[in-house]
Amino acid sequence: MKSIFSNSGYFLKETLTMLRLNVLSNSLSLLSIGLIFFLLAMVISGWWTSSHVAEVIQSEAEINVFYNENIGDAGVSQLVERIQEIEGVRESRLVNEGEAYTRMEKILGEEARVLEVFNDNPFSPFIEVQINLEKIDPVLKELDHLTGIEHIRNNKDVLDRIRNISGILKLFGFLVVIAVGITTLIIISHIIRQGIHNQREQINTLRLLGAPEFFIAFPFLLEGLLLTVGGGILAVSLAAFTLKQAYDQMAGSLSFIPLLPSEVLVSNMVIVVMTLSAILGMFGSLLGLTLSRNN
Amino acid sequence: MIEATGVCLRYPDDTLALQDIDLQIEPGEMVYITGPSGSGKTSLLKLFMGIEYPTSGSIKVIGQPITKGQTSGIRELRRMIGPVFQEFKLLKGRTVMENVILGMRFLDLPKGQLKEKAKNSLERVGLTHKALSLVENLSLGESQRVAIARAVARNPVLILADEPTGNLDKDNALKILELLASLKDEKTSVIITTHATHLISREKNAKLLTMDKGTMRWER
Known part of the structure; x- marks a missing residue:
């Protein structure tokens, strides 16, 4: 050495x-x-x-739950609470038409002018459900059993x-x-x-x-x-x-x-x-x- | 310094290079080994350096037995030897000074001493002025003197020179032999192989060993 x-x-x-x-x-x-x-x-x-x-x-994995608007405000609150209780759900909250519109404006940026062609707000309210991604299948199964839900949008395929x-x-x-x-x-x-x-x-x-x-x-x-x-x-x-x-x-x-x-x-x-x-x-x-x- | 008893050396192609070699060389002795080409001079020197091993008999050089499996011992032995090769074996692309220093780099000498010792050796062989020249630009006589300087700088106890005059004219050959003879002292032995017997007749204090067909005979 x-x-x-x-x-x-x-x-x-x-x-x-x-x-x-x-x-x-x-x-x-x-x-x-x-x-x-x-x-x-x-x-x-x-x-x-x-x-x-x-x-x-994955850390931002979420499901959008669109409900039947006939269930009324009380029905929506009840649905939000029941979703929150499902295992694997981190947070469940209501996004009304106004918030949905504002979000889309932010996403589109300068292209948001396209929204001006609509006389009314084209967006529907929905329940935003943040989940643990590995629990997505059991969560979707549980949501199937709940009444008042019209359809569910998830990005499972993309993920x-x-x-x-x-x-x-x-x-x-x-x-x-x-x-x-x-x-x-x-x-x-x-x-x-x-x-x-x-x-x-x-x-x-x-x-x-x-x-x-x-x-x-x-x-x-x-x-x-x-x-x-x-x-x-x-x-x-x-x-x-x-x-x-x-x-x-x-x-x-x-x-x-x-x-x-x-x-x-x-x-x-x-x-x-x-x-x-x-x-x-x-x-x-x-x-x-x-x-x-x-x- | 060197003790050999009943040494025979047979090469893989069955050539018998040395037979029944018995010799003893003491520290401070100067020995010329002469004989015609193929008589066994170089084979004997190869044995002394541990390049070849005896097929039978035994040989010890500076206390080191020359046998197979003695790799580190033979490496140590070689560090105590100052070899001078007929074909010089200088490293091309390096200067004279670098070649002389390289021979000492692994000898555990203080780093600061290397340059000084190299300078002294070059002075001894009269090549101080060529210290920074590349070795490929030297004449044959100069190259041989660099090889001798490299050997001397190592402070060897045994100098082995194999046909050091083989490539030189008579004047240069005489100078090289005189230079090698001057390296002998009470501790350092010098062994030189040469077939130029006419050049060594004046060296009366040296022993003379003649080789012929692998056998040896002391002439004086």
Whole structure:
């Protein structure tokens, strides 16, 4: 260990010499690794975003219960109370025509002018029921048994689809992480083996002089690490730029989608990609060294 | 320093490189090993460095038995040896100074001493002015002197030089042999293989060992 610290300058210089000796091959490897990690960064970002959207939508899960207006005010109050008692219901409250109209105005924004074509308020009052999403099926079943209800509007299908997409992205993400891991290990171990082959005379000389194996191997480890970390930096720079562009686009046309704050997404992505690149660089180099040793 | 008893070395292709080698070399001795090509000079040196192992018999170099499975012991042994190779084995793309320092980096010497020792060694071989030159820009004689400087800087107790004059003209070869001879002291032994017997006749204090078809004979 003492020898590693006292020779750190030499190791770094030696690594840079090795990178310089095969500059074209190493540049292409750096670019390949950067592009692979960019793919990983984008998949992970998509995975986190979809999970976040699904979580937000799930936490705001609600059912709209439209009732028969003939049941009168007392009947409506009674219905609100009975719904509130159902297990899985967090809150049940009446939304009258006026509130329904105001909500729609807010949602439509500048397009709310379209509502002016109606002489009367076109919206019906309804009971807004906030629920625990996992209890949606038993809640719907209970509501079926209540009298005075005309129809129920729920977003179960939409939520199910988002959950499915999120699950697929998660699975896809895992597969991409595995694929990126294996590809990086192969690329790095191949580069290291090639480097060892190119430097075999030097390695042989160092052995004849009595150099310990770690002293000979350390520059190769450092070479793999520098290539993957360099690839990681390239990938996160590209991914941060791409995400910024995507956020700018979505801020205008798809502003209603509850995205993660871009700074949080980018900083988390940088941490994951850089950590992975360092780990894969280390293991790829060790794999290359082991394979060369066995040969 | 070196003790060999009944050493034989047979290569995997069944070539018998050395047979019945019995020798003892004491600290501070200077030994020339001569003989025609293929007589076993280099094989003997390979045994001394732990590059080859005896097929039979036993050999100890600086107390280290040369046998299979002694990897770390042989590594330690090599750190006490100053090897000078016929083909120099200098690291390309590095300067003369870097090559000399590299030979000491893993010897547990204080970091501050490396440059000073390298400078002293280069001064001893007369190459101070070439310290910052890349080794690929040196002449053959200069390259061999860098290899000697690298060996000397390590403070070895045994210097092994394999055909150090093989690539050199007569004048340069003489200078290199004189330089190597000057490295011998009461603690440091110097062993040189060469087939240029005409160049070593003047070195009266040195022992002379002749090899022929894998066998050895002391001439003096």
